[in-house]
Amino acid sequence: MVNQAKALIDREYKWGFVTNVEADAAPKGLSEEIIRFISKKKNEPAFMLEWRLNAYRRWIKMEPPTWQHVYYPPIDYQGIIYYSAPKLKKDRPKSLGEVDQEILETYEKLGIPLEEQKRLVGVAVDAVFDSVSVATTFKEKLAERGIIFCSFSEAVQNHPDLVQKYLGSVVPYADNFYATLNSAVFSDGSFCYIPKGVRCPMELSTYFRINAADTGQFERTLIVAEEGSYVSYLEGCTAPIRDVNQLHAAVVELVALEGATIKYSTVQNWYPGDKNGKGGIYNFVTKRGKCAGANSKISWTQVETGSAITWKYPSVILQGDHSIGEFYSVALTNNHQQADTGTKMIHIGKNTRSTIISKGIAARFGSNTYRGLVKVMPKAENARNYTQCDSLLMGDKCAANTFPYIEVLNRSAKVEHEASTSKISEDQLFYLRQRGISPENAVSIIINGFCKEVFKNLPMEFAVEASKLLGVSLEGAVG
Amino acid sequence: MNLMLEIKNLHVSIEGKQILKGIDLKISAGEVHAIMGPNGSGKSTLTQVLAGNEKYEVTKGEVIYQGKNLLELSPEVRAREGVFLAFQYPVEIPGVSNAYFLKAALNEIRSAKGLEEMDAVEFLELLKEKMKLVEMDSSFTNRPVNEGFSGGEKKRNEILQMAVLEPTLGVLDETDSGLDIDALKIVAQGVNRLRRKDRSFLVVTHYQRLLNYIIPDFVHVLVGGRMVRSGGKDLAFQLEEKGYDWVKVEPEVSEEHVK
Numbered sequence: 001m002v003n004q005a006k007a008l009i010d011r012e013y014k015w016g017f018v019t020n021v022e023a024d025a026a027p028k029g030l031s032e033e034i035i036r037f038i039s040k041k042k043n044e045p046a047f048m049l050e051w052r053l054n055a056y057r058r059w060i061k062m063e064p065p066t067w068q069h070v071y072y073p074p075i076d077y078q079g080i081i082y083y084s085a086p087k088l089k090k091d092r093p094k095s096l097g098e099v100d101q102e103i104l105e106t107y108e109k110l111g112i113p114l115e116e117q118k119r120l121v122g123v124a125v126d127a128v129f130d131s132v133s134v135a136t137t138f139k140e141k142l143a144e145r146g147i148i149f150c151s152f153s154e155a156v157q158n159h160p161d162l163v164q165k166y167l168g169s170v171v172p173y174a175d176n177f178y179a180t181l182n183s184a185v186f187s188d189g190s191f192c193y194i195p196k197g198v199r200c201p202m203e204l205s206t207y208f209r210i211n212a213a214d215t216g217q218f219e220r221t222l223i224v225a226e227e228g229s230y231v232s233y234l235e236g237c238t239a240p241i242r243d244v245n246q247l248h249a250a251v252v253e254l255v256a257l258e259g260a261t262i263k264y265s266t267v268q269n270w271y272p273g274d275k276n277g278k279g280g281i282y283n284f285v286t287k288r289g290k291c292a293g294a295n296s297k298i299s300w301t302q303v304e305t306g307s308a309i310t311w312k313y314p315s316v317i318l319q320g321d322h323s324i325g326e327f328y329s330v331a332l333t334n335n336h337q338q339a340d341t342g343t344k345m346i347h348i349g350k351n352t353r354s355t356i357i358s359k360g361i362a363a364r365f366g367s368n369t370y371r372g373l374v375k376v377m378p379k380a381e382n383a384r385n386y387t388q389c390d391s392l393l394m395g396d397k398c399a400a401n402t403f404p405y406i407e408v409l410n411r412s413a414k415v416e417h418e419a420s421t422s423k424i425s426e427d428q429l430f431y432l433r434q435r436g437i438s439p440e441n442a443v444s445i446i447i448n449g450f451c452k453e454v455f456k457n458l459p460m461e462f463a464v465e466a467s468k469l470l471g472v473s474l475e476g477a478v479g
Numbered sequence: 480m481n482l483m484l485e486i487k488n489l490h491v492s493i494e495g496k497q498i499l500k501g502i503d504l505k506i507s508a509g510e511v512h513a514i515m516g517p518n519g520s521g522k523s524t525l526t527q528v529l530a531g532n533e534k535y536e537v538t539k540g541e542v543i544y545q546g547k548n549l550l551e552l553s554p555e556v557r558a559r560e561g562v563f564l565a566f567q568y569p570v571e572i573p574g575v576s577n578a579y580f581l582k583a584a585l586n587e588i589r590s591a592k593g594l595e596e597m598d599a600v601e602f603l604e605l606l607k608e609k610m611k612l613v614e615m616d617s618s619f620t621n622r623p624v625n626e627g628f629s630g631g632e633k634k635r636n637e638i639l640q641m642a643v644l645e646p647t648l649g650v651l652d653e654t655d656s657g658l659d660i661d662a663l664k665i666v667a668q669g670v671n672r673l674r675r676k677d678r679s680f681l682v683v684t685h686y687q688r689l690l691n692y693i694i695p696d697f698v699h700v701l702v703g704g705r706m707v708r709s710g711g712k713d714l715a716f717q718l719e720e721k722g723y724d725w726v727k728v729e730p731e732v733s734e735e736h737v738k
Contacts, residue, residue: 430532430533433531433555433558434530434558435584435644436558436585436587436588436591437583445579445580445583448574448575449572449573449574453574
């Protein structure tokens with residue numbers, strides 16, 4: 001069993017290959033010139049450059065946060081390349097036929113074929129390769145219903161009014177160290193706009209890929225759901241195996257107007273580093289949604305299996321009366337991975353409701369922290385929150401922590417919190433194996449049982465993918 | 480008679496402590512053997528070793544099952560070859576439904592035998608039929624494996640699993656412990672209905688009462704890691720009457736010697 005377990009743990013990260021494409025990159029380091037360079041490369045209007053510079057000037061006075069329960073050496077922000085784009089035949093490919101073969105093959109290898117006819121019916125993809133979006137599928141079909149789904153850069157060019165109106169409306173440029181850095185240097189990402197009363201007919205998804213060495217990836221996603229609209233959005237991420245750490249500092253902003261619903265699902269599988277903790281992505285991400293209108297709903301579902309360090313708190317500001325916020329999370333840390341993740345639910349409107357289900361899994365030397373804030377503001381009459389945090393430990397050198405903060409400023413609030421910590425035991429594994437089940441499937445069955453409440457919120461294909469991914473990331477971690 | 484299982488001079492230790500000190504046992508196809516003995520005599524150890532629990536170390540001896548060296552096989556391969564252990568303490572698997580778990584097990588066993596996997600509809604039909612054997616109601620299929628089960632439900636669940644997986648050798652580890660008389664009868668009846676010419680059972684129990692309902696062909700008494708006596712079903716009654724002191728013998732080798 002020990003040998004079997006070892007073989008499984010030592011299995012390689014299969015998304016770790018490098019694509020050979022020439023890159024058009026900025027020199028290392030960060031300065032006003034670099035920001036002007038990025039903005040010029042992207043041919044941005046003046047308001048964007050000004051916004052970036054404001055963020056930059058703010059950022060140089062800020063300190064990185066130190067309250068999180070993760071440890072890493074200080075990051076040399078002057079050692080990072082802030083802009084890297086694959087050199088394309090043209091400035092921006094107008095159709096898939098113009099996208100470089102190597103890049104198409106990369107996505108093919110990752111199991112995300114971009115040719116539309118091969119896509120699963122019902123999923124449109126925006127593919128972000130290093131700093132730029134290389135392809136967006138099903139654009140025309142979505143446009144028929146007035147849905148805008150494109151790269152952030154295109155949105156800045158084609159829909160500057162929408163961008164100017166909503167950019168920073170949920171995560172202001174001065175929000176926090178990493179979000180401010182992102183605001184200064186972000187290079188691309190996805191933009192999505194669902195008009196009034198439209199139910200988006202397919203899942204929208206962005207697939208992020210870091211390829212170049214020494215680069216940081218700073219993408220920005222903005223989703224606006226107008227009154228009574230609905231959209232389900234998926235996000236996936238991978239990166240090559242490299243033995244130096246790479247920084248990924250993204251920002252995601254969601255705006256749900258009256259009666260709108262946004263469902264945002266993430267399967268994060270950045271390179272986690274090797275089994276000794278060398279290399280891997282620092283995933284420092286700010287995700288926040290605003291239920292701006294009454295009866296709106298924002299639901300975050302995340303499956304975090306990758307990255308050397310994960311620092312993210314997808315949150316919901318429940319401003320509209322009767323609005324609903326949900327957070328379903330599975331975070332897994334194996335080997336030397338560290339995660340400090342959770343959510344914030346800020347109840348402002350009346351009769352607002354929030355649900356938090358967090359499942360943390362730690363194996364080997366992994367450290368897994370849930371950190372959450374439930375805040376009920378004075379005018380949030382009859383606010384409700386239910387929180388459940390469960391941790392599963394595999395082995396005796398891993399750690400799980402829970403830091404739930406609750407601030408209630410209205411006496412009518414009802415806030416519930418439940419927490420548990422358990423271990424995946426040799427006895428459970430033996431029991432399943434005694435019934436003829438292989439060790440890999442046994443681990444997978446146990447973990448999937450533990451994560452059931454979260455997985456059931458994922459779209460079907462994603463749930464299958466997520467459950468396989470957990471299996472691969474964890475198999476044999478006991479022993 | 481076809482020999483199904485042969486245990487020869489089996490020595491087993493856990494964490495350096497010798498538990499079994501030379502066990503010999505032969506079980507032929509279709510037979511029911513009972514092993515009785517006081518607490519700590521090594522009864523459960525024997526069942527765990529047969530099932531392949533790696534916590535236990537076999538220091539000497541061999542186990543031949545259907546002509547194969549059983550000790551070389553992993554637990555899941557043993558299960559696929561037809562060895563089933565009804566656990567004394569069945570574990571809980573939260574979030575995993577009984578039906579899902581049993582279907583996964585059955586299909587892995589079927590695949591190993593080169594049979595086609597069973598689909599959900601076929602499986603549920605089979606499960607329903609088998610549930611009648613142990614008088615379980617349908618709510619049971621969607622409940623998580625053993626979670627929140629009473630002691631009796633857990634034991635009935637073990638027998639249900641055995642009925643679905645249809646092993647060749649069923650090993651029951653104190654399946655009677657913690658059962659009231661009604662549950663005991665249900666469990667025993669479940670086992671009796673599974674008795675077949677080509678299926679054998681090894682029933683481990685502390686008390687004789689289970690053997691009123693599952694009538695064994697042979698009874699063995701295990702004390703201090705050794706079989707001290709073997710006989711027919713009457714031996715169980717004698718034990719009940721006279722207690723284990725009657726058969727207790729001094730160990731030949733002290734534990735210091737073994738280390």
